[in-house]
Amino acid sequence: MTAIPIEGSRKFHLGDSAFKALLLLAALIILATLGAILVILFLAGRLAFQQFGLPFLWTDAWDPVRDVYGALSPIIGTLASSALALVLAWPVGFGIAYFLTETCPKFLRTPLGVAVELLAAIPSIVYGMWGLFVMAPLIADPIQPWITANAWMIWIAAIIALYFAFSGVVGSALGRTGLARIANGVFLLGALAAIGYFAWFRTDLPVLPSLDNPFWWWFQGGAIGGAGLFTAAVVLAIMILPFIAATSRDVLLTTPQLLKDGGYAMGATRWEVLTGIVIPAVRGSLFGAVFLGLGRALGETMAVTFVIGNATRAPDSFFAPTTSIAALVANSFPEAVNGSLKQGSLFALGFILFVVSFLVLAMARLLLRQGRMTG
Amino acid sequence: MSMLALNRANYQRRKLGSIAMNLACTLAAMIGIVFLALILITLLQKGLAGLSLSVFTENMRARGGGLGNAILGSLIQTGLGALMGTPLGMAAGVYLAEVGHNSRFAAVVRFVNDILLSAPSVLIGLFVYQLVVLPMHGFSGFAGSVALALLAMPVIARTTEDILKLVPDSYREGSIALGAREATTVGRVIIPAAFGGILTGILLAVARISGETAPLIFTSFNSFNWSSDLTKPMASLPIAIYRNAQSPYPELVQLAWTGALIITFGVLLFNILSRLSHHFISGRR
Numbered sequence: 340m341t342a343i344p345i346e347g348s349r350k351f352h353l354g355d356s357a358f359k360a361l362l363l364l365a366a367l368i369i370l371a372t373l374g375a376i377l378v379i380l381f382l383a384g385r386l387a388f389q390q391f392g393l394p395f396l397w398t399d400a401w402d403p404v405r406d407v408y409g410a411l412s413p414i415i416g417t418l419a420s421s422a423l424a425l426v427l428a429w430p431v432g433f434g435i436a437y438f439l440t441e442t443c444p445k446f447l448r449t450p451l452g453v454a455v456e457l458l459a460a461i462p463s464i465v466y467g468m469w470g471l472f473v474m475a476p477l478i479a480d481p482i483q484p485w486i487t488a489n490a491w492m493i494w495i496a497a498i499i500a501l502y503f504a505f506s507g508v509v510g511s512a513l514g515r516t517g518l519a520r521i522a523n524g525v526f527l528l529g530a531l532a533a534i535g536y537f538a539w540f541r542t543d544l545p546v547l548p549s550l551d552n553p554f555w556w557w558f559q560g561g562a563i564g565g566a567g568l569f570t571a572a573v574v575l576a577i578m579i580l581p582f583i584a585a586t587s588r589d590v591l592l593t594t595p596q597l598l599k600d601g602g603y604a605m606g607a608t609r610w611e612v613l614t615g616i617v618i619p620a621v622r623g624s625l626f627g628a629v630f631l632g633l634g635r636a637l638g639e640t641m642a643v644t645f646v647i648g649n650a651t652r653a654p655d656s657f658f659a660p661t662t663s664i665a666a667l668v669a670n671s672f673p674e675a676v677n678g679s680l681k682q683g684s685l686f687a688l689g690f691i692l693f694v695v696s697f698l699v700l701a702m703a704r705l706l707l708r709q710g711r712m713t714g
Numbered sequence: 715m716s717m718l719a720l721n722r723a724n725y726q727r728r729k730l731g732s733i734a735m736n737l738a739c740t741l742a743a744m745i746g747i748v749f750l751a752l753i754l755i756t757l758l759q760k761g762l763a764g765l766s767l768s769v770f771t772e773n774m775r776a777r778g779g780g781l782g783n784a785i786l787g788s789l790i791q792t793g794l795g796a797l798m799g800t801p802l803g804m805a806a807g808v809y810l811a812e813v814g815h816n817s818r819f820a821a822v823v824r825f826v827n828d829i830l831l832s833a834p835s836v837l838i839g840l841f842v843y844q845l846v847v848l849p850m851h852g853f854s855g856f857a858g859s860v861a862l863a864l865l866a867m868p869v870i871a872r873t874t875e876d877i878l879k880l881v882p883d884s885y886r887e888g889s890i891a892l893g894a895r896e897a898t899t900v901g902r903v904i905i906p907a908a909f910g911g912i913l914t915g916i917l918l919a920v921a922r923i924s925g926e927t928a929p930l931i932f933t934s935f936n937s938f939n940w941s942s943d944l945t946k947p948m949a950s951l952p953i954a955i956y957r958n959a960q961s962p963y964p965e966l967v968q969l970a971w972t973g974a975l976i977i978t979f980g981v982l983l984f985n986i987l988s989r990l991s992h993h994f995i996s997g998r999r
Contacts (some may be wrong), residue, residue: 345847356898362813366823369871372864373826375834376841383844391840442736443743450749453989458750460923460985461774464952465974468959469753580746583749606725608732631832638834640928641956665836665928672840674934677848688952689840693833700829 366665368666375518380690395687401651401667410655412692414659416712419435419654419694420568420643421636424575429629432583439584440591441609452588464641470574473564478573481566483658490543490558495534502530511619524634560656568654568661571647578633586628590707627706634700638692640665647683664692756977761975764968768978774938774954778965781942781973784954789857790942791934791950792924795862799923802917803867807874807915812900824875830868838864838913839929847933855941856946858934865926866919873915877908910991917988921981927952950978 346684348491387395387408439452463531486493489499506523537544543558543679600611618625648660661672668685675682806827814820838861840841850904881904889899905912935947936957940946951973958970 353798355896358895358900360811362805362809364804365871366814367811367869368802369806369823369827369830372867375845377836379841380837383840404738430845431742435746437739438743442740454750457982457985460921461753461978462952462979462981464955465757465978466753468955468970468974469756469896471959473752473756525862545873548823577749581750584746595772608728610735611728626870633833638836638848640836641952645959657922665834668836669928669931673935686840689817689837695839696832696834697829700832701825704825704828 345351352402356605376693377690380686380693382688384683384685384687386678386680390680390683395684396691404680406680408681410664411690412651412686413664413667413688414691415653416568417637417665418664419661420571420575420647420663421633421656422573423568424579424636425629425633427572427576428580428583428632430631433625433687435584436587437589437613438590439588441613446539447617452585455584456579459585462641463639466574466640467645470577470642472571474563474574474620475570475646477565478570479563483569487558487658489540491537492690494544495538498530498533498537502526525611540564554637558657560659564703566646566648566660567658568605568647568677569657569664572646573641574642574646575636577637578639579635580702582626582635583632586631587625590628591617593624594620623706627703630699630703630706634696634703636666637696637699640669644669664688723805731935732755734965757971757975757978760968760971764972765975769969769972773940774925774936774949776938777963779938779949779969780970781807781954781976783937784949784973785932785940785976786940787937787949788924789953790944791836791858791862791948792920793929794859794944795858796866796920797925798859798863798918799919800870803870803915803919804864804874804912804914806842806867806871808878808900808905810871810875811878812904813897827868827871830864834925834928835865836928839932842929844930847879850945853933853947855944855945856932857951858930858948859944861929862926865923865929869922870912870915871918874908874912877911877915878904880911881907885981910994914988914992917984917991921988924984925952925977925981929957 367371377534391398392409395408395410396414397411398407399411400407401412402408435455439448441456505526508594509522509526510521513522598616598620599612602616607615643663644666647662647666649662649666650660651662651667654661668689671681672685742923744865759893769780770782770785772784774781810820810824810827814823814982842857842861846860849852855911856990885903885907886899889903894902930950930953934953936953937947937949939949955977957968958966958973961970
């Protein structure tokens with residue numbers, strides 16, 4: 340059979356392919372944007388890469404007077420504040436997600452869920468301002484002195500939490516085998532010894548001595564007015580909290596009800612259904628939600644700039660003022676002369692941040708997608 | 715008999731453990747919600763104290779003044795950003811849902827779009843500095859709008875694709891059966907059917923870009939004038955908050971709180987509007 344010629348079919352075709360070409364152009368613009376950001380940040384930062392080479396990444400220097408720059412302290416500040424924020428925010432965020440999907444009374448479920456989503460939309464500058472005027476003074480006065488005086492208690496609490504996390508990981512990896520019992524026992528002995536040390540000496544833990552500071556301690560030192568790494572982490576944690584809660588809730592909701600009902604029918608308790616059925620079913624996606632929160636924390640600017648202290652040196656305690664890549668760029672870029680080495684170094688920092696967040700976000704998307712297929 | 719008693723004791727123990735963990739989770743949720751509520755209460759308390767007509771009618775000054783020109787600048791830049799970002803985002807979303815489907819290329823675009831969706835906004839500012847500010851020899855409201863458009867585009871692309879996927883295939887088949895070409899099918903059948911959802915995406919994007927601060931620092935900078943000239947530096951509400959909050963003068967700090975209240979209220983309003991549009995417009999069709 341031959342095709343029946345339709346009148347005006349050529350015009351018809353042309354209109355459609357023009358339409359498709361326009362749509363394709365928009366899709367290409369999205370690809371081009373990502374590529375252009377990478378290329379332009381790299382090109383703008385090549386001055387710094389040429390001058391300092393790869394050691395730029397691990398040089399601890401930021402000295403506009405001598406025109407010497409290194410990325411170490413903003414990189415450490417970025418990673419440390421984000422990691423600490425995740426440690427603080429994840430348990431609470433997951434708690435909210437679990438509460439919203441399982442234990443919350445039905446009539447509260449929708450309003451609370453909507454409230455959490457709305458809170459995730461509040462601009463980060465509002466969180467930053469709140470951190471500067473409310474949280475930082477609180478940390479400067481009652482919180483930090485208390486933690487400094489009672490560092491040994493914090494360490495004991497951390498060791499206990501670590502023990503439970505460890506036995507949970509061992510339990511899920513090895514099951515109830517002899518090997519798991521031995522590993523648990525060894526870890527328990529170590530934990531008990533450490534608890535004994537802190538309870539007996541009632542002291543903080545010294546960290547590796549550095550040149551200019553022979554002994555520094557995790558919970559000593561700090562900044563005037565409460566601006567420092569810990570404050571930044573707390574404000575970041577509060578900011579990513581609704582975000583982690585909302586994504587984790589969506590992930591928990593993807594577990595088929597049938598699976599859960601099966602668990603209940605076997606006589607499992609709510610918690611056993613969560614740890615034995617829901618979490619194994621959506622584990623990848625849950626990690627995806629965490630990575631998404633991490634990606635957010637890494638690049639967050641306004642919530643951090645106000646409260647991190649903006650000192651361009653690596654932090655030497657939880658409370659020390661330091662800086663992050665985003666905060667340093669926001670603070671120093673407006674006064675950097677166009678084409679100067681300082682501006683080049685800031686662009687180089689931007690390039691590093693973009694590459695790191697790209698990797699973290701890509702990881703998050705892969706994990707979330709994988710979860711969607713199985714869950 | 716003894717086995718049964720043992721099982722019962724075991725079950726009691728497990729149940730207690732479960733209740734304890736549930737309580738812990740509830741407690742965590744309470745702590746989180748209390749913290750977030752505290753922020754809103756502080757914001758209301760401190761922001762309302764400085765709310766007056768002069769905040770809206772006076773421009774920013776080195777001391778005193780208001781936020782009028784910053785609010786105007788924010789409206790202009792957010793509006794223009796949305797205006798530039800919407801067609802691009804929508805077209806990309808339509809491409810992914812109607813043309814690309816499951817092709818490899820579409821998967822890559824989807825992935826890249828997801829990355830752009832949560833890429834650090836401060837870097838978009840640096841990018842636009844090189845792309846627009848340097849060639850135009852100076853900070854400008856236009857550069858700020860471009861940065862905001864780049865932030866709005868992935869949000870709109872994502873929501874458009876998601877919502878178009880919900881349109882039943884029978885609509886497409888019906889349109890094609892009537893002899894409509896693809897452009898007509900999309901423009902006259904599919905987009906109207908999904909209008910509520912697309913509007914939701916646009917409003918969400920507006921809510922997001924209206925609160926963005928970091929990308930504006932290096933693009934539209936700041937201005938003390940009532941300026942609507944897109945080629946000159948332009949004030950914006952987030953930047954006004956950023957600058958005033960760091961000032962040593964109490965009246966400027968007060969203005970920062972009031973500005974934060976206005977911006978939060980605006981963002982929440984757009985979010986609620988987007989929910990309503992989703993509810994009503996899609997519900998009606």
